[in-house]
Amino acid sequence: MEGIGDAEERLWATPVDRKPIMWVSHARSFLKSVSWRFFGNLISWIIIYELTHKAKLAFIASGIELVVKIVLYYAHERVWNKVKWGRE
DSSP states (O other): OOOHHHHHHHHHHSOOOOOOOOOOOHHHHHHHHHHHHHHHHHHHHHHHHHHHOOHHHHHHHHHHHHHHHHHHHHHHHHHHHHOOTTOO
């Protein structure tokens, strides 16, 4: 019969299955940025148009927002890939 000490020893000796940290490519980060911004940009265009009823203004404003937010999201994603917190 197995004692508590034996079971405890086996528990501590068992290797913990851990998945390796997977690094994300720059291309994946960029494509995630673009796809996220496509939907965000559509919402922005709708909001701007509903507030102003000017399609040209909505296209210009949402176009500027599209470029700026893709760059910012990409940079944000790359910084978070360097953060080890929350990864095991």
